């Protein structure tokens with residue numbers, strides 16, 4: 001569902017035009033089409049690229065003899081089937097066949113005649129499926145190719161806190177956090193609700209533009225330490241295939257630096273401000289500056305010995321919904337806090353924080369998920385006792401995970417340790 005945006009519409013159109021041209025010229029006896037010429041270089045390369053990506057993934061898993069190679073003076077990995085080699089695919093109940101060929105042709109240039117190799121793929125199918133190939137199969141190939149490219153893209157974790165002398169610059173490392181919605185132990189209903197909301201958000205560009213709203217969504221994750229706020233952020237980024245910008249407010253000197261940082265984020269990103277109550281004085285947004293240091297204006301929270309940011313709450317509010325946040329494509333802004341009650345209402349209102357997600361102590365569903373993920377345990381006699389004790393024990397998923405980690409190879413020991421801890425806590 002995020003795929004269409006990866007392929008420019010013109011390319012899809014060109015692809016369709018290209019194939020319809022070929023298909024229209026079909027003879028009933030001739031059931032092949034070739035991906036060659038007919039298009040200008042740009043479109044031809046794009047179309048070719050989609051087919052290559054698609055065929056590479058198919059053939060790599062289908063046959064070892066089909067391999068990728070990199071011809072010199074090309075940056076691209078080019079797919080190679082052996083000449084005249086082919087493979088079949090069944091799609092929607094009919095068969096198509098892809099094959100790869102090289103044709104030698106003579107080219108004349110200023111009186112010289114050279115022979116050139118021209119490579120092409122042939123897609124063959126029975127002519128009665130012409131329409132289906134055109135309207136279903138080829139769009140499917142483009143879509144699959146986009147999915148493959150999308151999944152192979154490396155994503156990044158950006159931070160503004162890597163000791164850069166330029167306070168408005170982001171540094172990045174590859175984002176490799178393994179958390180996904182499958183590994184996340186939270187109530188299933190909540191998990192599905194979040195996934196649904198994310199999917200809705202991802203596909204609603206037209207809606208946001210139509211009602212004059214910037215295409216962003218704000219989440220507030222709140223709950224005690226160790227309940228999975230950071231893990232949920234990673235799972236969200238992995239789910240959407242977005243980059244993450246981890247914004248450390250205490251490293252930002254003023255509101256204009258904050259604005260610059262926001263402007264240099266890319267679209268399709270999650271911007272995260274963790275423990276917002278600890279890095280920003282959010283108690284009073286009317287109080288813009290306080291006078292200390294011999295009358296010099298000092299922003300809220302910058303007093304000596306205070307680890308608060310110099311950025312004001314209004315700076316953050318502008319950051320969240322100011323005019324300049326309308327730059328570019330979709331952004332998800334996530335704030336986390338252990339104490340929702342410490343936050344100013346201005347920050348919490350819908351439009352700024354559209355969704356408030358409470359991550360709390362572990363319940364029996366989340367407990368079973370962790371037992372399954374860590375110990376591969378489907379069920380256990382002791383689960384009934386655990387279920388009874390959990391509501392009063394107030395144990396976090398992080399604590400349970402830690403106990404499981406201690407006895408990964410001994411399920412009984414792991415369960416006995418965890419029950420002991422839960423008992424202790426419920427007393």
Ligand SMILES: Nc1ncnc2c1ncn2[C@@H]1O[C@H](COP(=O)(O)OP(=O)(O)OP(=O)(O)O)[C@@H](O)[C@H]1O
Nearest residue numbers: 183184185186225226227228229230231397398401
């Ligand atoms: N809901 C969860 N599902 C799976 N693992 C979890 C969950 N919550 C916590 N964990 C485990 O505990 C560790 C700490 O969790 P995490 O950092 O996500 O919690 P947090 O709520 O962000 O904590 P803090 O408020 O201290 O930042 C994670 O690395 C993960 O292994």
